[in-house]
Amino acid sequence: MTFFKEVHSHGPGMSRLGELYFNGKVVKTPTFMPVATKGSVKGLTMGQVRSTGAGIVLGNTYHLHLTAGEDSVNMHGGLSEFTGWDGPMLTDSGGFQVFSLAGINSINEDGVWFKNPANGDKVFLSPEISMQIQHKLGADIIMAFDDVVSLATEKRHRTLEAMDRTHRWLKRSIDEHNRLLKTSKHRPKLFGIVQGGLDKKLRKQSLEYVQSLPLDGIAIGGLSTGESRSELRSMLDYLAPMYDASRPRYLMGVGHPIDLRYGIDRGIDMFDCVLPTRNARHGAFWQKESGVDVQHSIKKQQFVDELSVLPGSKLLRAQGYSYSYIRHLVRSKEALGGQILSIHNLRYLQEICEEYWRES
Numbered sequence: 001m002t003f004f005k006e007v008h009s010h011g012p013g014m015s016r017l018g019e020l021y022f023n024g025k026v027v028k029t030p031t032f033m034p035v036a037t038k039g040s041v042k043g044l045t046m047g048q049v050r051s052t053g054a055g056i057v058l059g060n061t062y063h064l065h066l067t068a069g070e071d072s073v074n075m076h077g078g079l080s081e082f083t084g085w086d087g088p089m090l091t092d093s094g095g096f097q098v099f100s101l102a103g104i105n106s107i108n109e110d111g112v113w114f115k116n117p118a119n120g121d122k123v124f125l126s127p128e129i130s131m132q133i134q135h136k137l138g139a140d141i142i143m144a145f146d147d148v149v150s151l152a153t154e155k156r157h158r159t160l161e162a163m164d165r166t167h168r169w170l171k172r173s174i175d176e177h178n179r180l181l182k183t184s185k186h187r188p189k190l191f192g193i194v195q196g197g198l199d200k201k202l203r204k205q206s207l208e209y210v211q212s213l214p215l216d217g218i219a220i221g222g223l224s225t226g227e228s229r230s231e232l233r234s235m236l237d238y239l240a241p242m243y244d245a246s247r248p249r250y251l252m253g254v255g256h257p258i259d260l261r262y263g264i265d266r267g268i269d270m271f272d273c274v275l276p277t278r279n280a281r282h283g284a285f286w287q288k289e290s291g292v293d294v295q296h297s298i299k300k301q302q303f304v305d306e307l308s309v310l311p312g313s314k315l316l317r318a319q320g321y322s323y324s325y326i327r328h329l330v331r332s333k334e335a336l337g338g339q340i341l342s343i344h345n346l347r348y349l350q351e352i353c354e355e356y357w358r359e360s
Helices: 046-051 061-066 070-076 079-083 096-100 127-137 153-181 200-211 229-242 257-264 275-281 311-315 323-331 335-358
Strands: 004-009 016-022 025-029 031-033 057-060 089-092 105-107 112-115 122-125 141-143 189-194 217-220 249-251 270-272 284-289 292-297
Touching: 025 031, 025 335, 031 335, 046 335, 057 061, 057 079, 061 070, 061 089, 061 122, 061 127, 070 079, 070 127, 079 089, 122 127, 127 141, 127 153, 153 189, 153 200, 189 200, 200 217, 200 229, 229 257, 257 292, 257 335, 275 284, 275 335, 284 335, 311 335, 323 335
Parallel strands: 031 270, 057 089, 089 141, 141 189, 189 217, 217 249, 249 270
Antiparallel strands: 004 016, 016 025, 105 112, 112 122, 284 292
């Protein structure tokens, strides 16, 4: 059965509309996927997440492995049942922690040893173990295990090494995924991850390699790890004409409205990031002003007597909540303030995605 269908395209390297099919459920692309690292989008119920227009939610293999445990999740029937989410879910492979937890890990050809930050226990992840965990978690889309490099200047020397290892790990991920499929009723879709840092020659090589393999989708990884916005845009411009039109494209870790629009205009279908909810918990929110995406802090004095309603807050309460009230909540460290702004920010990103369908 078809997993992805391109519905409309403006041409190679340009924006397109698509549909992802999951056991009778359809998710329209482009789409932004809220991040439920440990099985929840911080501060929100899954019903509230659904109200923002989200179609897919992302969970993190590494963190779920260390907290709930994949066996417990599996006993519930999988992540969707465990979390109360009524739609498809995607799991990161744990490869991002190669980058984000670089201070407490050790990489070799077999995989990565981590130190559990909670208790100091040693934890090992490999392509095979990552596949096994993700299959048990019951995600609808799973990611191949990869080696992610920080693009902070002092780390870029490892780009070639990490790309080559990612390719070797991808082959192992595919082999283990296929082995698990032989005895499982669960049929997750596997995405491979393109690496290569900011080296365009390596990126092209990696994209061609990943697209040559029997994968359900293509993810662009290793960006949003320390590079400038201009460097991110340059790479998206370069890769845009090279994508295989038959498979979905996922830009990992990108969630600022400006970058979302830029990615969609260059053929990206799927995005994820903790930014909209993390920023919201600190009082930051987005709104469009004169056609431009602007970020504000609700803590600023300008909102102290602002009685108009924050648009996204109407998803919680039909009448909505005033800027002034939300400012009071955030400054008083009331959790409801971050909750309201999280819902607003997630809805803001979904509205960007929906604009492309309205304008087609």
